[in-house]
Amino acid sequence: xxxxxxxxxxxxxxxxxxxxxxxxxxxxxxxxxxxxxxxxxxxxxxxxxxxxxxxxxxxxxxxxxxxxxxxxxxxxxxxxxxxxxxxxxxxxxxxxxxxxxxxxxxxxxxxxxxxxxxxxxxxxxxxxxxxxxxxxxxxxxxxxxxxxxxxxxxxxxxxxxxxxxxxxxxxxxxxxxxxxxxxxxxxxxxxxxxxxxxxxxxxxxxxxxxxxxxxxxxxxxxxxxxxxxxxxxxxxxxxxxxxxxxxxxxxxxxxxxxxxxxxxxxx
Amino acid sequence: xxxxxxxxxxxxxxxxxxxxxxxxxxxxxxxxxxxxxxxxxxxxxxxxxxxxxxxxxxxxxxxxxxxxxxxxxxxxxxxxxxxxxxxxxxxxxxxxxxxxxxxxxxxxxxxxxxxxxxxxxxxxxxxxxxxxxxxxxxxxxxxxxxxxxxxxxxxxxxxxxxxxxxxxxxxxxxxxxxxxxxxxxxxxxxxxxxxxxxxxxxxxxxxxxxxxxxxxxxxxxxxxxxxxxxxxxxxxxxxxxxxxxxxxxxxxxxxxxxxxxxxxxxxxxxxxxxxxxx
Numbered sequence: 001x002x003x004x005x006x007x008x009x010x011x012x013x014x015x016x017x018x019x020x021x022x023x024x025x026x027x028x029x030x031x032x033x034x035x036x037x038x039x040x041x042x043x044x045x046x047x048x049x050x051x052x053x054x055x056x057x058x059x060x061x062x063x064x065x066x067x068x069x070x071x072x073x074x075x076x077x078x079x080x081x082x083x084x085x086x087x088x089x090x091x092x093x094x095x096x097x098x099x100x101x102x103x104x105x106x107x108x109x110x111x112x113x114x115x116x117x118x119x120x121x122x123x124x125x126x127x128x129x130x131x132x133x134x135x136x137x138x139x140x141x142x143x144x145x146x147x148x149x150x151x152x153x154x155x156x157x158x159x160x161x162x163x164x165x166x167x168x169x170x171x172x173x174x175x176x177x178x179x180x181x182x183x184x185x186x187x188x189x190x191x192x193x194x195x196x197x198x199x200x201x202x203x204x205x206x207x208x209x210x211x212x213x214x215x216x217x218x219x220x221x222x223x224x225x226x227x228x229x230x231x232x233x234x235x236x237x238x239x240x241x242x243x244x245x246x247x248x249x250x251x252x253x254x255x256x257x258x259x260x261x262x263x264x265x266x267x
Numbered sequence: 268x269x270x271x272x273x274x275x276x277x278x279x280x281x282x283x284x285x286x287x288x289x290x291x292x293x294x295x296x297x298x299x300x301x302x303x304x305x306x307x308x309x310x311x312x313x314x315x316x317x318x319x320x321x322x323x324x325x326x327x328x329x330x331x332x333x334x335x336x337x338x339x340x341x342x343x344x345x346x347x348x349x350x351x352x353x354x355x356x357x358x359x360x361x362x363x364x365x366x367x368x369x370x371x372x373x374x375x376x377x378x379x380x381x382x383x384x385x386x387x388x389x390x391x392x393x394x395x396x397x398x399x400x401x402x403x404x405x406x407x408x409x410x411x412x413x414x415x416x417x418x419x420x421x422x423x424x425x426x427x428x429x430x431x432x433x434x435x436x437x438x439x440x441x442x443x444x445x446x447x448x449x450x451x452x453x454x455x456x457x458x459x460x461x462x463x464x465x466x467x468x469x470x471x472x473x474x475x476x477x478x479x480x481x482x483x484x485x486x487x488x489x490x491x492x493x494x495x496x497x498x499x500x501x502x503x504x505x506x507x508x509x510x511x512x513x514x515x516x517x518x519x520x521x522x523x524x525x526x527x528x529x530x531x532x533x534x535x536x537x538x539x540x541x542x543x544x545x
Binding site for chain 2: 181182183185189192201227229230233237241243249251255256258259261265266267
């Protein structure tokens with residue numbers, strides 16, 4: 001008996017990294033899964049993004065746990081594509097209980113944030129902030145119509161709680177989703193739909209472990225030094241926090257910004 | 268197989284209410300338990316406090332789960348008594364893995380009318396009591412280079428609240444204490460966090476004095492009279508949460524699932540926190 005038996009979860013950015021770990025963790029607790037991912041490159045992103053093969057691999061990992069998984073190639077920046085993901089979830093499973101707005105990209109300026117290009121700024125805000133809103137916009141009407149409540153977890157960052165040099169676009173987007181979360185928490189409480197954010201420090205995923213980020217950190221090695229003696233978290237650490245938030249164990253937890261950051265933001 | 272098999276937890280304020288719920292929840296996951304409670308009245312507190320019989324009942328509930336439970340009558344305001352609780356835990360179980368600094372009291376008055384006794388009792392119990400418990404257990408946790416501490420703050424530690432300024436000051440103080448200690452002991456792999464409940468369905472709120480805080484307009488307010496006022500604090504459509512909801516959050520924080528969460532304050536507050544700036 002799992003904590004999420006009979007539930008259906010939509011997870012954006014599910015091809016790899018944290019999104020894949022969330023899919024497997026929620027499936028292990030009994031949920032059926034709908035994942036989407038752009039599974040393609042965005043030009044301004046300075047590391048390789050996911051592929052359709054990655055997306056298929058997540059689907060296989062969920063199915064290995066005897067849960068159903070629908071994988072859709074979709075770009076969170078595009079409202080029509082996110083509507084299609086939500087409609088696909090409804091046609092396959094008839095309900096959506098959980099939304100994990102996890103899809104995100106990273107990037108940084110060559111100098112200060114005023115030196116970001118317009119394209120860098122646009123792609124970041126469109127993906128990490130507008131993409132979260134498009135995901136919520138597509139899913140929430142189905143949650144409300146279902147009348148069974150629901151749980152939304154948005155993946156913010158330690159950069160959603162404090163500033164980081166050279167990443168004004170990322171910091172702005174990750175702060176922005178906190179404002180969206182707090183507002184949705186108030187708006188959706190009458191429907192028993194809970195909305196929270198998680199704020200990871202550096203996680204061992206392809207978004208962080210790559211040459212471009214290594215070069216940035218090489219210039220500023222203390223930028224992601226944690227308080228607890230751990231260099232980088234594993235995706236499962238974020239999944240565990242999300243599992244708690246979406247389960248009945250946290251039935252009255254909403255509007256919360258939960259750091260999973262080895263104490264990073266305490267300093 | 269529980270999430271806390273082989274662990275030992277010390278819980279202050281364990282005679283009833285949230286502390287008792289925490290004891291039972293952690294025991295169900297395999298932990299042995301040491302509970303303490305003043306189990307006596309403090310004169311400035313306008314509702315009945317825990318009793319020796321209630322403390323013994325917590326022991327019974329833990330033992331019913333086939334876990335061991337030691338109960339000690341102790342006042343968290345007194346550092347020597349708190350140290351004796353930790354010493355007893357070490358002599359009975361050989362270690363302490365988890366501290367839940369849960370003991371707390373309340374009383375009601377505007378600052379203008381507040382007595383020294385009201386201020387001192389709330390600050391010494393709700394803030395210094397947390398400090399006393401942390402200080403008593405930390406040398407042992409540092410030596411073992413492991414430990415989990417959760418202090419019970421409150422939504423009154425996130426916002427101002429009229430007629431409980433001493434309580435709010437103590438609960439804000441707990442969060443400052445938690446964040447500072449988290450910085451001091453992270454190098455030893457010890458995590459320190461706070462939980463911030465909204466109103467919880469315990470004896471601490473179900474009494475006429477608390478109803479009166481929420482309905483000062485009525486001479487003898489009842490639970491029903493206070494219900495709408497309680498609900499008005501929350502965003503989710505409920506008047507209060509259950510003690511079990513706080514226990515669930517604490518279980519998450521002390522388990523390996525939250526091994527890298529430290530220095531934070533988790534609101535279990537039915538969304539009241541979505542309206543605050545903290």
